[in-house]
Amino acid sequence: MAQLWSPSVKPVVAELWNGTGRPGRSGSTASSLEPLSPVTSRTRHPGRRFGQIVKLKPEFTEKYKEVHAAVWPEVQKQIKDCNIQDYSIFHDPGTGILFASFKYVGYDYDGDMEKMRENPKVREWWTMTDSFQESLVPGAKSSESGEPSWWQPVEEVFYQA
Template identity: 75%
Template structure:
């Protein structure tokens, strides 16, 4: 499985231009070509206690444009968990594309996504030193965490 050391510094493998199945060439773009098995991500941020209800309410009705952009940027199995004692939000997702940096640029280029980030960032406190917002880019607003065990 492809696993760059950092999703923003190491390029993902390029999508195969075509593959062969017996003696039949399968063109790129055909659904039968090899699919990226994906890379799992985990991230944390703290939810401010005074915004718990607002955060839950907005995530109960995520804007359709935001959901579409997430899918269009090759993100699957995205979930956010909350620990009421520590206030930590823990997000997990699987990236199944071949150009993480490019897909994240496309995500950040969507005005509705940026509006969503401005709203939800206001409910959160970043663990990343020097982080300003999700919109600002680097350093990242959500702190990446290391996966130490996974049983599929």
């Protein structure tokens, strides 16, 4: 699974809905996105989509696929418990790029990401999978180290439900 959900990582992809009932906004950037609503009730967020990339080291392609064919149950449970849904990772063998996509549907993104980061099995998973990858973010050290983030956030430029 992608490791870019620590509380220090800033969400960068356009929201599923932007208040108009239409996905995204043309020309939106990481700095122009509206933050998730603060916790004022226990209403779930309708869904915020995220996309991220990192490079897979070619010598670890088969190992990466192998570990993701049997993701540790503690990691899968933590993802679900932190209101992450529709989580996928795609691989482009030509470039080695991994593309992760998921939707956050909770009501407290930062709090959920802190819970994710506090799980020792998740941190162990991140350490293992980070060793298979090369970050595209200048200065990134690991998934657990915080800013700058390990996975490069990417902007959503089109979505159709």
